[in-house]
Amino acid sequence: MSVLLIAEHNNKEVRPFTYNAITAASKINEDLHILVLGHQADDVAKSLSEVPNVKKVIHVDNEIYENYTAENYTSAIVKHAENYSHIVSSANTFGKNLMPRIAALLDTSQVSDIIKVISEDTFLRPIYAGNAFATVKSNDKKKCVTIRPTSFDAADKSGGSAEITKSDPAEASLSTKFLKKEEVKSDRPELGTARIVISGGRGMQNGENFKLISDIADKLNAAIGASRAAVDAGYITNDHQVGQTGKVVVPDLYIAVGISGAIQHLAGMKESKVIVAINKDGEAPIFSVADYGLEADLFEALPQFLSELNKLNTIQK
């Protein structure tokens, strides 16, 4: 019984959710190996070898892995799968795109988006946008599992010294070509891992008004989120979307501004430790999950909120 975790990275750095997936994977079994498919990604392999929970890093270096495609990754992973009882990855867009392709070739019924490891074959996972939790037991010999990263703490990044072994690439797929990636660069913390998130909804009325949110985000060192309604209306880009089909966030503090609280938005934030809702509709469903609700016009409340924050001597960052 060993677990093979697929690392997500950009050839220079490990993407943060890989560390959360490591924590979950090592709960399935302690013999955890990590597969790094990349091009000149030695730093990535080295970083992962220093994670105490990791027993071995398999590094495949080839230019076909410079940009991730599910097709190229899958053929390499299936080649290594033989030696493992579990193949796992994080359940973000990286793992969601990849894992079913692997599972189908291994003739395994995948367990998606687990939030708890109950035993090596039994897991807890949300269904219906988190409105129900299902306990499921996989009876497949080889198991393919994706892990909801925000449900597990990130693993320690140093102290370990796993061996790094090199391995050969698999055949490249010619049917898919990576063209470009438009990454939204930001100095703010990443939405998925930020300690504080402040999100705006349709109540913001337009994109310019998100400045009221970003001023507070700057003050609190918070990430900026949005409801699907705000993204669909074009107020803000899709990478900010929190919800069933966007990102799931579990910050210490989630501030929902002008968000009514549709089921699909709640699915993405209701596990946050402290939830604040600011909305002028006192009946809005968002108040049913809020620890602190403020029934107010956001255009008055947000500037006041900022000025109250400015009065504080210290703010936790």
Next chain:
Amino acid sequence: MKILVAVKRVIDYNVQIRVKEDGSGVVTDNVKMSTNPPDDNAIEEAVKIKEAGKAKEIVAITIGEEKAQETVRKALAVGADRGIHVKVDNVIEPLAVSKILKKIVEKENPDLVFMGKQAIDDDCNQTGQMLAALLNWPQATFASKIEVKDNVLEVTREIDEGLETIEVNVPAIVTCDLRLNEPRYASLPNIMKAKKKPIEQINASDLGVDINPRIEQIKVEEPPKRKAGIKVASVEELVQKLKNEAKVI
């Protein structure tokens, strides 16, 4: 070009679901059902491609109990040409769904297969990718823009970091995101016309694929409830509570 679009019947997205008391699942009797939302985007995109003269035929397919046909009928009303209903009695897993779809693809020979990126009932997000693997076709998941070129598709995908654009050779599988397009409503005349369009019925058991479950659902329960919060009267009180009570700022 011929496009096969897979649609699924699910509990309507506006319904607050209820967990059965015996923990065996969620209540589906007398609950409003509709087409899985991103599957509507998949149909819409196929229709748009056909309207642009780049596709000749759209076939809508669903897999499920008798009533699942409603979703195919709806697809026919917004522009699909004909339908296929593969009958199964029980809920089946995405792996089984993709094996059935593979059989249908081998029979129908479509150039493209579209479907929603995820069903909002089991939230698995697997079927498209699995079908692509079984057919050894390229996959373009979470599509928010599709451009049809000569024998290739250029697809913009929604990913955590922003947007990614890839090119896939046809035949290909595309799973659709909600922002791909704005699904149209069926007009009454088109709903009437759709009633005359053919839906072929096939029994899953006749396809010779293993659709037995591999995953046991041990129990379904309600998630832990959040304890009720309070309403604060002012921004000052809110900031004071966050600072001194919740201690998060």
